[in-house]
Amino acid sequence: MEAVQPDESQAITEHPQGIADKLENDEFAYLKHDGFSSEAFKIEIKNLPKHYGYAELKKLIIKTLTLNACKIKIPKQNSSFVFVCLRSDEDRTKALDALNGYKWRGNVLKAVPANPIKDPLIRKRKNEDIEDDASRTKQIKTAVESSEPLGNVPYEEQLVMKQQIIDDVLKHFKVELRRAIRFQGKFKMSEYLNPTFEMLPIVPSPQTSGYRNKCEFSIGRDASGEIQVGSRVGSYQSGSIYVESTDGFKMSPQKMKDAANIFKKFVAKSELDVFSPVTCEGYFRQLTIRLHNDDKEMMLIVGIHPQKMTEIEKEKLQNDLVKFFTEEDGKCLNVTSLYYEEIEKRQSGQQGNVIKHLYGSTHVHDFIHGLKFRISPTSFFQGNTKAAEKLYQEIINFAGITPSTTVLDVCCGTGTIGLCCSKLSKKVYGMEIIPQAIEDAKHNAQVNDIKNSYFAVGNADDLITTMIKQANVNDDENIVAIVDPPRAGLSTKSIQQLRNSKKIQRLVYVSCSPKQAIKNFIDLCKNSTKTMKGVPFEPKIVRAVDMFPNTNHCELVVMFERKKVEEPKEDVEENNEVTTEENADGQE
Structure with a gap:
């Protein structure tokens, strides 16, 4: 890195204008602020294994090695090196001692001190040598141009453009799925290599302006x-x-x-x-x-x-x-x-x-759908209420709910999706990490006189399997999982639990960022492994719903079903061996 360590002896005046003047020339002055001081105690971890996840790395650093890290920066997916910011010089020394020579997944790690980055704002201003603030904004898009890039495009044309965006995302999904299966080295199940599904036309928003709630x-x-x-x-x-x-x-x-x-x-x-x-x-x-x-x-x-x-x-x-x-x-x-x-x-x-x-x-x-929903200041609620009516109807249609169906509402927010499904289903089980949202969900069930819904606070990683067991469905019944996660999607652990539960024969995935959801789609559909033991899912029906007129974004709803095939023999044997070892360990 080109950055150099800041001179700690340089003091910054406490007056705001003095700080601003100093910042015009000092690319490291930001380190004096409490919110960014950790950048001064950064390390670089080298020689990481080829394939690892952010969650795995975070667990190693924070839980296994108990390091006081406040930020982990991965330059790109599966990078062989990462940067970690610590809270003090003492914490950095501890991290260097713990990581140097530590063997993780077959690789011996190496850790070295890393320099803080230069302030990007000051660096850019220096590079551009701009004389005044007004001229600097000429190169920047206006707020409207940035937030509503399709604002001047007729709405019918917007829908055509968004449909094409979704088509491109799904093509990329197919390519990445084939690549993932080839990486696994299993070619017997050729039908996996070219997934086919029904693509329904995009659902327009009933309101195209003033729709944000x-x-x-x-x-x-x-x-x-x-x-x-x-x-x-x-x-x-x-x-x-x-x-x-x-x-x-x-x-x-x-x-x-x-x-x-x-x-x-x-x-x-x-x-x-x-x-x-x-x-x-x-x-x-x-x-x-x-x-x-x-x-x-x-x-x-x-x-x-x-x-x-x-x-x-x-x-x-x-x-x-x-x-x-x-x-x-x-x-x-x-x-x-x-x-x-x-x-x-x-x-x-x-x-x-x-x-x-x-x-x-x-x-x-x-x-929504005749039900009244209470919304707290921090709770998630769909940003376009009238389009949410359309979205939820598509979810219900895709889910194929019957009176014997149990609905598993993953990332349920204030319970809107699950409660809209409740009148058609046997039971609804919802989970959400925000406590206030779950309070709202329970209140919403009570206000609407819905008695077959159950909601719990917690991370989906910890609750999916637990709530499936709690549902205790009969042999002739099944569970439909409805997943509406944050933009980044579900963690690998949550996908594993959904894959490994044989009671889930159908899954409806709702994504506000389809490109980021591709990894989840692949994990649901790729061949069975030791961790993804269940029979894979396959996409059956796909439809976009325009929740965000005048922007490039829309919601994507995908209905997955379990493949009607036997698991590959080699995988079954692998899984049996693992189960035997686990049982032997348990008996010991």
């Missing part, structure tokens, strides 16, 4: 230095730290844009400055708006970077917020729920930010 607005300054509550232009990496108004956005309802502009008045009048990603100074950082129940219910979540604010100062700010939205300029918005949130760099083990209810109802509500 949740938006997160950044708070900062535009190129002229004026305060804005809107959308970040570009990125820190690209050299842009500006915020633009979202008045020109099509996806945000007018009431949301009005709320952002009215809140800007509060920020402008406040003695507290807006947050700056350059100096890590300032307080106002983000405004989240939820708008539900046909725009009748509005929740605002004001995100603050508290720094060293005292409790008295925080309380004053919170009281000022309530007064603004109940007695002053913000009163016209008829805000039904107001929250205060503290946004700081998360500590190890911390799952969420500090959030406090200030005024009004603690929740907002919406309706």
Whole structure:
């Protein structure tokens, strides 16, 4: 790496403008901020094995070797080297001692100190030698161009473009599946090499503008230095730290844009400055708006970077917020729920930010398929309510639910999918890692008088097998798994549990990022192995649902079924041997 260690003797003035001036010339000044200091205690781990997963590496570093790592950076998939950031010089020394010479999966690891990277914003500004801030933005797309790249394309043409994107993703899936099977070295089951499935036409969104029920607005300054509550232009990496108004956005309802502009008045009048990603100074950082129940219910979540604010100062700010939205300029918005949130760099083990209810109802509500759903500030809920009706109907159609079907709702959020399936099924079992979402799911079941649903808090890795056993389905019954994971998809461990459960004969996978879901698709469909012991799935029906008009994105729904074939004989023997060894170990 070209970076050099920063001179620790160089001090930075505490005044924000002084820090900004210093940053214009010092590519390592950011290390003085608490949120980034770990970059100064970085190591490089070399000679990693050819095939490993991020989860495996994280387990080795944090659980097995008990190293106090706060960040793991893998340059590319299955890279032979990675970078790990520690929290102190003492932690770095411990890591070097533990990793050097450690044998992992047949490879002897080597660890060396690594230099911190240069600040990308300062480096870019130096390289471009730009004279003023205004000229810098000419090379950056506007907020609207970045967020709504199809905003000027007729909607029918948007659907054609998205259908082509999905077609390309599925072609790539076929190629990668063939490659994975060849890597396994098993060619007997030739029907795996060219999966065929029915491709249904894309489902359009009933609403193409003003459809978003949740938006997160950044708070900062535009190129002229004026305060804005809107959308970040570009990125820190690209050299842009500006915020633009979202008045020109099509996806945000007018009431949301009005709320952002009215809140800007509060920020402008406040003695507290807006947050700056350059100096890590300032307080106002983000405004989240939820708008539900046909725009009748509005929740605002004001995100603050508290720094060293005292409790008295925080309380004053919170009281000022309530007064603004109940007695002053913000009163016209008829805000039904107001929250205060503290946004700081998360500590190890911390799952969420500090959030406090200030005024009004603690929740907002919406309706899908005739059911009423309660939504908490941190709970996931589909961002396009009217299109969600269409999406859930496709899921129900693909699932083929009967009165004897048990539904396993993986990553259930507030229980929307599972509860919409409940009236057609025998039982519904849902799991979600966010505790508040599960509270909402249980409440939603109660409010809608649904008594055949069960929800649990926890990671899917730990709950899938447990909940399948808890379901205790009869021999003549089966389980339909419905998977709606975050953008990155499910972990390998979760896919293993779904593969290995013989009771699951059908699986409906819902993805908001089909390209990233390909790995999960391949793991579901490739030949059996010692870890993926179950008979593989195969895709049967595929359909895209446009949840995000004016963007390049859409949801993809894929229905998988178990292949109606025997497992390869060689794999059965392998699995029997493993089982025998496990039994022998258990008896000992």
